[in-house]
Amino acid sequence: MRKTDLSGASCPIARSLSDIGDWWSLLIVRDALSGMTRFSEFQRSLGCARNILSARLAKLVERDVLTVAPASDGSAYTEYRLTEKGKTLRVPLVALRQWGEDHLFDAAEERLSLVDKRDGLPVARLELRAHDGRTLSPDDVETRNRSDART
């Protein structure tokens, strides 16, 4: 099954999905971003089967999203920590979170929300901007083939 391998696609979205584009992987990263490090923490939080948690963690380590640290609190157990690459998944996750809050919750419904520690207020909506800071509407952009020279 899943013979389709997107890791060589020319679309960055497709490649991203081949790394972290399944159900559990993104939730693992979400939990890791909130400070979880241990197998059992993830397992309790996600409630998924342990073998698949195990497989997902291994894949995320292989893809350099997580690393296994030998220990940290003295115990001989291993910890899973986000790499720099993994930490930058925060933005996509926030985008997904905001979308979900906007469209999938009743106004009065309880939700987990991302807030500024300083004042406890929710973070601002993510916005699409031009390189010079102008806000861009959906019609102002298009996808194009570029060979680099990112500014």
Added chain:
Amino acid sequence: MRKTDLSGASCPIARSLSDIGDWWSLLIVRDALSGMTRFSEFQRSLGCARNILSARLAKLVERDVLTVAPASDGSAYTEYRLTEKGKTLRVPLVALRQWGEDHLFDAAEERLSLVDKRDGLPVARLELRAHDGRTLSPDDVETRNRSDART
């Protein structure tokens, strides 16, 4: 299988994933955002089995991400168009795209990139900001339980 249903989770990320969190759905939305509307267009672009494309389209319609329009160009065929809800998936997709460009491509490698139509330059990086516009670093935020009153 897949007995786990996240649609009632208190985490907006989990709920989002239950709507659009599988391989093909997000790619369908990506293509829809670039103007595709017809079954065969999606099928050609994605190269996935037609029955699963059919199932995904139906699910996206059911979840109000797409609608089926009776026609538009005269032919009696149906079109799949993004709803407002669907269109706002652009931001999460851009976030994913930028992450992929940053971490999954060699510098010189060809890629599909999102550019400002006006000048052809890539759009700015999405950034996390406080409600008053301050840029926030990862350590400045936390997730918290809120019952609404979004500002």
Added chain:
DNA sequence: CGCCATTGGTTTCATTATTAAACCATGCGG
């Protein structure tokens, strides 16, 4: 030290999803 519970997995097997391929119904051009 000795014993049991917990952590961190791996293995096994049943169940479910994905896929390719065949099939079918309508529309549409000539």
Added chain:
DNA sequence: CCGCATGGTTTAATAATGAAACCAATGGCG
């Protein structure tokens, strides 16, 4: 009316997922 394209659905093989059993190595406690 013939033939091909569109827009699917059905069927059967294959692959991924999930629950539960199993296992090895700590860690805590007396």
